Amino acid sequence: MIRVTTSSVINAPIDTLWQAIRDFNALPDWHPTIASSKVEDGGSPDRIGCIRSMELAGGGGTIREKLLTLSDSEHSVTYSILASPMPVENYVATLRLLPVTDGNRSFAEWTAEFDVSAENEAAMRKLIGRDVFQTGFDSLKKRFGG
Template sequence: MFVTPSVENDEPSDKVGCIRNFNLKEGGNIREKLLVLSDLDYLFSYSILESPMPLTNYVATFQLKPITDGDRTYAEWTAIFDCDSQDEKHLIKLVGDGVFQTGFNALNQIFNK
């Protein structure tokens, strides 16, 4: 789905306000702005500035939470956005399956080698 992102203006990727630019394998690109990064709370939040998806006001948060009954971690990824009502079901599935699940699958591959 994505080609490796670049951070605009050679800013550090962990600098709040930095903008990541993803070129999509299918064409087009997505630009995201880092809004929050908290090592203390194990979370980051970002907004989408530009996207080929027909949505606006997209803000997502990814947070890790410890599970107390073992050596495990709960990962939660949420997003809110506005879109036309006829696009809503499609975009919820696209973000959930195409973005979030793809990201979780990649993390699973990294941590289960």
């Protein structure tokens, strides 16, 4: 099992940033690689156990993810991938926020642990760390002005 962690400081108060992130079905609102998302049973996107089905931008395929935890007090969300075009297994990720009191900003950390074959490890580290996590953080920085 490998671990990929990406972090960033975003110029938004933690409560403002958390409102953008906590909706498990709202990834297309702030992540440019996600074209659309729907909760499969039409239920609430903050219900533990709900499954979102997302279409990747540019026809890159479908990803299905299950919400494992959602904590408003800890500003964190944990989910697993059920199906993906990526060659990963046992994928579990957590996105969490912490307040940065200097300037009323937020520290964001996105971590994933997963199994991947040795020949795909470098590519998946780069894809997940840069193209998924950092791209999401960069988009949030643009949305909140820096």
